[in-house]
Amino acid sequence: MTTLAHTLGDGAVVAKRNLIKIKRVSELLLWTTMSPIMFVLLFGYIFGSSINIPGTSYREFLIAGIFAQTVVFGATFTGAGMAEDMKKGIIDRFRSLPMARSAVLVGRTASDIAYNSISLVVMSLTGLLIGWSINTNVIEALGGYLLLLLFAYAISWVMAYVGMLVSSPEAINNASFMVIFPMTFIANTFVPINNFPSVLRTVAEWNPVSSLAQAVREAFGNTSPSMYETDAWSLHNPIIYTLIWIAILLVVFVPLSVRQYQRAASRT
Numbered sequence: 660m661t662t663l664a665h666t667l668g669d670g671a672v673v674a675k676r677n678l679i680k681i682k683r684v685s686e687l688l689l690w691t692t693m694s695p696i697m698f699v700l701l702f703g704y705i706f707g708s709s710i711n712i713p714g715t716s717y718r719e720f721l722i723a724g725i726f727a728q729t730v731v732f733g734a735t736f737t738g739a740g741m742a743e744d745m746k747k748g749i750i751d752r753f754r755s756l757p758m759a760r761s762a763v764l765v766g767r768t769a770s771d772i773a774y775n776s777i778s779l780v781v782m783s784l785t786g787l788l789i790g791w792s793i794n795t796n797v798i799e800a801l802g803g804y805l806l807l808l809l810f811a812y813a814i815s816w817v818m819a820y821v822g823m824l825v826s827s828p829e830a831i832n833n834a835s836f837m838v839i840f841p842m843t844f845i846a847n848t849f850v851p852i853n854n855f856p857s858v859l860r861t862v863a864e865w866n867p868v869s870s871l872a873q874a875v876r877e878a879f880g881n882t883s884p885s886m887y888e889t890d891a892w893s894l895h896n897p898i899i900y901t902l903i904w905i906a907i908l909l910v911v912f913v914p915l916s917v918r919q920y921q922r923a924a925s926r927t
Contacts, residue, residue, distance in 0.1 A: 673753075673766025677740065678773055695729050695782040702849060703789045710850060714883025722786040723803075723875040724848030726779060727868050730811035731839055733775040737767050738818030738831040746827055750920070761917045768815040775811045779804060794880030803878025810871050810901060813908035820916040848872050853888055864891035867904040873897035 702725065703718050712720045744750050744763075753763050793800045818835060825831050845862050846852070846869040852860050863869050874897035876882050886894075893900040 677770035719881040734814035737815040738822035741822030816912040870897040
């Protein structure tokens with residue numbers, strides 16, 4: 660077998676191992692599906708009647724932002740999973756086996772695609788129930804979903820690296836919350852950025868979560884002219900800008916994660 664085939668084969672086995680947890684630990688599936696439903700319903704009904712988006716309904720504006728936030732938070736499963744395996748010594752057991760060094764990371768990040776896919780399906784169905792709709796064709800809509808999963812995959816490599824640096828799963832949850840929470844709120848995820856204070860508006864315009872949400876809205880046909888009242892190149896070219904960020908994150912954190920995996924010792 661070639662090195663790539665060996666890595667992918669071993670990675671598939673590790674991904675299967677992680678996905679089996681869904682069956683054995685049913686709480687994972689429960690909270691993976693309940694949290695997105697809660698966000699869609701809370702924001703849709705609480706803010707839906709008080710926020711006006713010229714040219715479209717707030718619920719159509721909202722769904723892409725909820726999608727973006729959920730897949731970013733969903734990527735933390737990788738960090739928590741890596742930290743837990745490090746703490747229990749499972750990583751040392753993997754490293755003692757005749758398997759590709761990067762297989763554990765490949766499998767771990769790949770399994771998060773399944774978690775996020777489940778979340779996206781559940782949120783889409785919930786969104787349709789509260790009045791959201793896709794106003795483009797199937798190819799464009801699938802492109803929007805694919806972009807969400809690609810971005811989440813890139814973030815999961817960041818989380819994998821961080822998960823091997825911290826001492827416990829609790830630490831990765833707290834650390835990721837402190838970074839991801841402002842990252843997903845200082846953006847155009849839930850409200851337009853037109854009325855943001857000048858500094859926050861600049862941050863939001865160049866925040867990759869904003870470009871992700873904007874690109875997904877375009878893919879679903881949920882845009883309005885007010886969303887383009889900005890000179891920021893990132894929001895006028897959201898797909899390209901998001902893909903640039905995906906490439907940067909993968910180029911930087913894939914080798915960093917593999918190197919850290921090779922050096923990491925079991926934390927007990």
